[in-house]
Amino acid sequence: MTSVGIDAMEIWTGKLVLDLPNTFAPVKGEDPEKYTKGLGLHTSSFPDVYEDIVTMGANAAKKLMDRKGLTPADIGRIDVATESAFDNSKPVSTYIAGCLEQVYDGDFRHANKGERKFACIAGTQSLDDAYNWIKAGRNRGRAALVIATDTALYERGDPGEATQGAGAVAMLIDEDPDLVELSTEQGYGSMDETDFLKPNQQFPSVDGKRSMQVYLARMREALEDYESVAGRTHPDLFEYIPFHTPFPGMVRKAALLGFRHMTRDTDIEDDLEAEIGRQPREADFETWDDYEEAIRGYMDELKTTEQYRDWYGRVIEPTLDISSRVGNWYTGSVHIARLSALIAAADEGKEMTGKQLLVGSYGSGAQAEIHAETVQETWLDEIEAVDVDDQLAARTEISFDDYELIHDVHNHEKEIEVEEFTQPEAEFVFTGWGRMNERR
Ligand code: CAA
Numbered sequence: 184m185t186s187v188g189i190d191a192m193e194i195w196t197g198k199l200v201l202d203l204p205n206t207f208a209p210v211k212g213e214d215p216e217k218y219t220k221g222l223g224l225h226t227s228s229f230p231d232v233y234e235d236i237v238t239m240g241a242n243a244a245k246k247l248m249d250r251k252g253l254t255p256a257d258i259g260r261i262d263v264a265t266e267s268a269f270d271n272s273k274p275v276s277t278y279i280a281g282c283l284e285q286v287y288d289g290d291f292r293h294a295n296k297g298e299r300k301f302a303c304i305a306g307t308q309s310l311d312d313a314y315n316w317i318k319a320g321r322n323r324g325r326a327a328l329v330i331a332t333d334t335a336l337y338e339r340g341d342p343g344e345a346t347q348g349a350g351a352v353a354m355l356i357d358e359d360p361d362l363v364e365l366s367t368e369q370g371y372g373s374m375d376e377t378d379f380l381k382p383n384q385q386f387p388s389v390d391g392k393r394s395m396q397v398y399l400a401r402m403r404e405a406l407e408d409y410e411s412v413a414g415r416t417h418p419d420l421f422e423y424i425p426f427h428t429p430f431p432g433m434v435r436k437a438a439l440l441g442f443r444h445m446t447r448d449t450d451i452e453d454d455l456e457a458e459i460g461r462q463p464r465e466a467d468f469e470t471w472d473d474y475e476e477a478i479r480g481y482m483d484e485l486k487t488t489e490q491y492r493d494w495y496g497r498v499i500e501p502t503l504d505i506s507s508r509v510g511n512w513y514t515g516s517v518h519i520a521r522l523s524a525l526i527a528a529a530d531e532g533k534e535m536t537g538k539q540l541l542v543g544s545y546g547s548g549a550q551a552e553i554h555a556e557t558v559q560e561t562w563l564d565e566i567e568a569v570d571v572d573d574q575l576a577a578r579t580e581i582s583f584d585d586y587e588l589i590h591d592v593h594n595h596e597k598e599i600e601v602e603e604f605t606q607p608e609a610e611f612v613f614t615g616w617g618r619m620n621e622r623r
Contacts, residue, residue, distance in 0.1 A: 239349070245611075256289050266305065303544070306518055
């Protein structure tokens, strides 16, 4: 059967940028290194006054369609993944389709549109839905557009304020993809959790520390489930492992957990035995708590080893670059982690054709999914066409006072007039909730 996967990607960053260690931390009375070293964040993107999830999603999709020479007739499905939706009935994909129809000949009348919600994992779930739709032969030769778009804003004063961000990722899912083929095997870890939620409210209610534990627990379960269908994993099988990245510091924890899991009963565990002993085995402990404590002790030692540091530097670190410069993009976050890795590979001149990625997606509430992807022969052309550095460099820096204004502008409960910080250039702009956005 024909291969299916991501044919191309584009991003659209919020046009404003906030310097976290130098602008945000001092006003908050915090050590800048909490951001750079602890959370792993340097700057974050914010939407200008005229940007929202619709404009950012439509602008990313237009870039993608133009680059691939597509018209609406080529697209049979538009799914938008977001956890920043403003309409409980009409899906964001219809708003985005409306924008795109202003600039292309033809319309999306015969395309299936929807909106996927499961916190940050919804981007990957939309990818899976598009994959299944094509594999089932329902696409009639057409491709699917998956758009992950979010304004990840927290209540002012919430610890999550440090990890905000805004941007969109557009992905074209098609047969014989040019970028990565998705594997059929997936693993899930899923449980009813209430550490991060937005019941009819714009800003999330978050138990930050608990949310980190839930992320790790579900990711471990997803890895075990993945191994039950795909066979044992080994760190050397994957060139990169892009994880959902709410902030890079979270991925440092997930990576250590993954490495520990993947190395048990392997040559790497044998190599490490003299230095740090073998991994604790559950059967050797009377209680789960004792076992967990022993595992934590083992992991503290594991992270200091040459083997782990070398693997982390090669397989994980390159996935974190964009995230460290844009903050959390919620549904788009794991997809910019994949993009970061492939850009790093291109910059290093690495040959990636046929190489495997293991993608770890996560959404609060909570669910993790692990799947593998195979990089395609034409990957380099696709990656070289994406202008991440140019977009990030073109952002306009804001002061702390500007940040507070922008936060208020995007607060659905406030109605304040603030002048635009930048001028839109041939792009979609926000004209009001529930209204057709314009192109200026
Ligand atoms: N130098 C170096 N490191 C420092 C430091 C300094 N001066 N000061 C603090 N740090 C380190 C801390 O030790 C900590 O690292 P460890 O976790 O490894 O110990 C890190 O910087 C963060 O510091 P704090 O724990 O003190 O930060 P905080 O109390 O302000 O909260 C947070 C951090 C809980 C992540 C908070 O930002 C938050 O609630 N974020 C939103 C929720 C979130 O992102 N959860 C992630 C999992 S859920 C998910 O993934 C879904 C999603 O997208 C939201």
